[in-house]
Amino acid sequence: MTEGTDVAPAKMRRLAAAAVFATTLEWFDFLIYATAAALVLSHQFFPTADPVAGTLASFATFAVGFVARPIGGVIAGHVGDRFGRKPPLVVAMLVMGLATFAVGVLPPYASIGVWAPVLLVVARLVQGLGVGAQWGGAALLLVEHAPVERRGYYGSLVQTGAVAGAVAGNLFFLVLTATMSPEAFDSWGWRVPFLTGVLLVGIGIWVQLKIEDTPVFLELRERSAAAAREAGIRKAPVVQAIRHHGRAIVQAAGAFFVVNAVFYILISGILLYATTEVGMSKTSVLICVMIAGLSQVVTMPFFGALTDRMGSRKKLYLIGTVAMAVFAFPMFWLIDTGSVPLVLIALLVAFTIHATMYGPQATLYAEMFPADVRFSGASLGYQVASVLAGGLAPFIMTALLAATGASWSVALYIVATAVITFVSVVTIRERYRRDLYETSEDEARQEGTARAGAQRVAP
Template sequence: MTKLASASVLATALEWFDFLIYSTASALVFGHLFFPSLEGALGTIASFGTLAVGFIARPLGGIVAGILGDRFGRKGPLVASMVIMGVSTTAIGLLPGYDTIGIWAPILLITARLVQGLGVGAQWGGAALLLTEHSPVARRGFYGSLVQLGAVAGIIIGNAFFLGILLFVDETAFAAWGWRVPFLSGILLVAVGVFVQLRIEETPVFKSMQAKAAAKSTASNMPKVPILQAIRIYWKEILQAAGAFFVVNGTFYILISGMLSYGTANVGLSQTTMILVVCIAVATQIVTIPFFGARSDRRGRRRIFLTGTVLMGVWAFPFFWLVDTGNPVLVTLALIVALTFHSMMYGPQAALFAEMSPADVRYFGASLGYQIASVLAGGLAPMIMLSLIEATGTSASVAGYIIAMAVITFISVFTIKERFQADLHETSADVEQRTEREQASHASS
């Protein structure tokens, strides 16, 4: 588990580093570099629009990876996602700006971002199942939370990278070449993918499915549940997963990306200060995410998740009251509290999603639900945030937006059936047989 957890955290950290440095660059430099004809906030909004494009591609990546992962194993799609992400991130670092190649600059940027979206859409389900399906039942929440920890580590590394560059080069050099350095490091992810392919074993749950298939048939292929059938049978679980992730994903991008632009343009703090503040606040999740993941191993997933949802909604207005003071200490405090409530949901999430679906549709169901929310919530959140502020002139509108997302998440999680420490080896056929036995027993009694 130590080797597996280390490899999973490293792979996830690098993958999310690649995906999330785009959000930082969108807030700081992409507006005037790729959309120079749009002034001020309009250029930043257009830049965040290209950020959203990556999220649009994520469900497709999740669907393809889910089908392959349930059919051929969890590891292959995960490795492929690393290679795709590494290559596309490096390509962004090499792109010339609008002044050099004109309209082709934003077109190629959007294309590379779409490919990034496919890669990260395939990644989460594979990484989450690689850990949760390997982990001891009593520690599933803790090990599953390490996947989320990798995403946080990617943010910290990415923002620290940008912060270090801003400290050593002036704004002109940063706009010319400094922002490219983090993107060029994306090639490291390809090397990690090769390591995972060679050194990490397939999950026991998938091996169990293979053994069941071999016992029932001479065919070497895994039995499969057709996509439309999986959606027809498990549509409720897919929508519940999407709704559960709504406020988690939406507030995350407001806090780590939207705040970079809001803090500099509306509150008056410097870019360096805002990046440092975000880094400090996100760093606290290194402790809080595994803490709440482990806590869910003792108290169940839903209770902790629902508590975090309510607290996030309640904190929405006080959060902006503190941020709008422009005091860096109070801004940091506001972010730390918000991200702690975020960890209450994000920590138990991998285990919660893994326990919602049978083994033969788990990769597909978890990935699709996760990535649907990433489009409707996370990908649009920074753009919606800035648009609301432009339209209303007040941060109160964004607080209301956060509360609305919290309501969606609360209803979704409240309707999820708690399957705390469920047997992850159960397939759709096993669930159907168990349900028939329970119905027969109930009828006879």
């Protein structure tokens, strides 16, 4: 049984480029809603509410997309563990592209009344299904192809897609707000980024035709052909993952809490807070978020590669968790000054700390689960946390600011999520550079042998 793969470097680079590009477009489509929710959606689709209630309503609709993510993860996990890593990735891109385009052509409340927010919620739910199905496929496509000694680096490249998508979305909105009148932007300009969703349809078709499934899954499929019930793929991988690896799923979800919450606070919550509470211009804040977020295109691969040399994914993850908790209050002290340079410094530091966790996350998750339930287990942990942490973060931030009128409450919220993450990561059994071809049967056999050996040694 081999631990790594024998993929040619040129092919690995093509796979990495395809996965990162597809992930960037997927997250661009999903995250432009966060920016639009902060800037325009409240009065386009919830005009009867007062300003705070309208903003809460738009962020609640933003959170709806996260509610659907675990469902997308469950479906994709079953398909991915049974039929391959590639099919759910392709379907996810098609679904996301069509749903995003639908938001771009959706009439406002003034035209169709209550049906406008209803249809917006439906489109957001479909987006959630798409992004919930996408992450596991893209992550495993790279991690299971990667050479074992560079697994952390290639896993981190998938993560850069999320921040690259967010930066691209902010850049798109920045150009629109800078070149259009406020009236034109509110009327139709905000729709332009959503109309680009059709690009994902084309990318999905290209991936289906050009990209091979992972060597781990291909070997798993060959093994299961001889004994479908005894080895390799289960009849219901999601059920098997929950039944036999439920603890690891909960740990993976907890590990994502501060990472996901802080990410959405940085790309969406700060935009609203700095413009409405601190009094900064939208353009200034968008530039700060965009520049600071773009830094992760460098820092995440750096930290992912660093774990390849450290001999541990957990160690760096825990350092980042503690650092985020410590920096939560100073970050808002800097933002509260309203000084563009100080706000940029605050966001650069926060995004760098975030990268120490988000960079190695995909590889950490892949190494937590055996091959036959890896897609299901990793996707469930990731997507469940996305509902409880990321999807609610802008909503909770807005509610906390409305209730307290001070940023300390949001900083305290970040500290609370960091505590959850720290406890979760400490309890994870790290399997650094584990054999990714190993199935649940292999794992159980090894543990049984180890227990038997321990019993023989015991007096």
